[in-house]
Amino acid sequence: MLKIGLLGLGTVGTGVLEVLEQNRAKIERRAGGPLRVARALVRDPARHSGKPVELTTRAADVLEDPDIQIVVEVMGGLEPARSYMLEALGRGKAVVTANKEAVAEAGSELFAAAERGRSDLFFEASVAGGIPIIHALKESLAANRITEVLGIVNGTTNYILSQMSLKGREFAEALAEAQAKGYAEADPTADVEGHDAARKLAILASIAFEARVKPEHVPTQGIAGITQRDIRYARELGYAVKLLALAREEEGELEAGVYPALLPSEHPLSAVHDAFNAIFLRGDACGEAMFYGRGAGAHPTASAVLGDVVDAARHLRMGGRAVACTCYHPLHRKARGTTPRRHYLRLILEDRPGVLAQVARAFGDQGVSLTTVLQKAMVGELAEVVFLTHLASDVRIEAALGALSKLASVGAVGNWLRIEGERG
């Protein structure tokens, strides 16, 4: 009988209890024998009466109990989760965590503690919920040099963008719907501004590229500036608008970022709707691959946690270790804004002869050439015009927009979005 201690008994912790009860026979067969959740750390025991587990309010009852060999951390937040995990690992307990913040911010400390304690640290549930992407990157795809990771790793923003695309909503309406459905929190900042996605990308990129990427290395732009018009125009041009978490290595330099971008509608990520998540990647041996599923929710997250518990239990019973920290290399970051790619720009211009020539010249002066120019609608006296560019770096586009903003004929820059995922 292997004993498990739970740190936290919120949505995910309760989900872990439920799924373990529901599929106990199968889980124990794969884990090589019986499992029992011996104790759960909670703040307010009264809120959890009736749950089939012994409750405690003292962390030491879980961390210092020598009978508890697997600690499942599902409390979230950096502290005290980080300290508790360090303690458990130091005492030689296996730790399974769903905590993206702690793994992204304190991954190297946690792995060092696991090394000292000769224990295992698992964190499948910290990224993309029920999708087994961490194991895939650490082990199944170990033979690949990964060159690109493109993720839709935030369900809230993908739900909002899907509603805007499929139902014609504006951002504010779609956000309100997401809140009503429980997909977005009352304060949606971490999701909408891309910070949640940046943490998950830091974890994915650290494994994929074997270098410590931290959230502060990930420039982040949210989706609040996306309008119904941008989504409609993008679709007319054959693109979907998605909040991408992207990391790419070229010539030893890593580019990472979270931003809304246009993806060709035939790209596999363009078919990822609603609150689903997906991670698309490119390896030099496997080629293109994509992993798709539920990125959040009590039971999908419990599925990932219990998959890790199975691994931890097998190691405790039969020997073996999980792949430890994989950040072998120093991080060489690519200078910001230097990657050539295509861009989408929506400008509000005076509707008279010569204006387009002025605009084209401003782009041309920066070496940016245009592939598509489409006048879409009139905005009062002004014309709304969409431009797609050839490959150009962000700094060139910034410079061109700087010059354009000085022209009397340019009313406003409606939006600027990058284009990603085009082949060849």
Place this chain on the structure above:
Amino acid sequence: MLKIGLLGLGTVGTGVLEVLEQNRAKIERRAGGPLRVARALVRDPARHSGKPVELTTRAADVLEDPDIQIVVEVMGGLEPARSYMLEALGRGKAVVTANKEAVAEAGSELFAAAERGRSDLFFEASVAGGIPIIHALKESLAANRITEVLGIVNGTTNYILSQMSLKGREFAEALAEAQAKGYAEADPTADVEGHDAARKLAILASIAFEARVKPEHVPTQGIAGITQRDIRYARELGYAVKLLALAREEEGELEAGVYPALLPSEHPLSAVHDAFNAIFLRGDACGEAMFYGRGAGAHPTASAVLGDVVDAARHLRMGGRAVACTCYHPLHRKARGTTPRRHYLRLILEDRPGVLAQVARAFGDQGVSLTTVLQKAMVGELAEVVFLTHLASDVRIEAALGALSKLASVGAVGNWLRIEGERG
């Protein structure tokens, strides 16, 4: 230094050597130390001169060498691959195989030998090439009761159907193109008739449903009967036509089959084009998930083989065992043709008043009601009419078609395809 013996040095074996050379540092870090391919069994050494490996024509030089601890079987076919693997496992060597035929036909024997030898059997590459679906089903998703597996697991037929859909080709033309591109063999029977997919489904279903499913348990229908018209009409109705490998459990009974079916165009599998593979599944904890990638080819397959080699090497170095045979339950097969689902029928009918009433009555007599009736085109004097039904079992449709074939007003049954993947 762990020594590897290769059985076979064709496309996949050569791919394994290439990928190991290319990414040796990364692979060895994950594997916990150095790896060396010590020897390869080949039929004709002259054909392999210059390859960076010692060659032998005697299987015993690989199987009986005590220094070789991992045997990689990439020769394909049931025999002698099966006997060689039994021998290696019996001697306590870990075996990594890419051989769907041997695993599908002789899986239980191979696992029994692994049990006796206290050795590991890995077969990630036997299904869906570079996509790590076997590990996902055995370990990462171990906490789930899987209720449905829907796969596109044959790249040849998916390429053919994609060409028919995207380029307007007829089957014969698309097949010829697939042969010219090397996606289809000179004798394409195993792919086109669905036998290759049935073997892969047998492996997937055995793991997903924990019961021994063999290829002979999988009724199989190929794609040679699909016409350009069917694909076009399906698309007009909002569906894609795909060759599905399907297994589904309901009330303890398993239904399995390989057949072409209509999938709603918003289903994630509908966006799987060209020679790509994907496995969509439903688990009671994780919900919907999909794994997408290259299902064949030297390097994608080598990616899977070397992922398994990493696992095998870690177990040999650090202890631990892979999840062994998971076929715990007897197989209860659902009576054929009893599952209710929707259907697509294309009939060639006389174009005169009263005929539609006769046809509707024949369906109605079997309790089959229609949701859609669309007259598409004239075929000479006759009218081509497409029908979509409400939920009905295959046996009801068969009976209705039997009755219809006796009507003078029915010229022919153009096609009958099942509809899968609809929600709710």
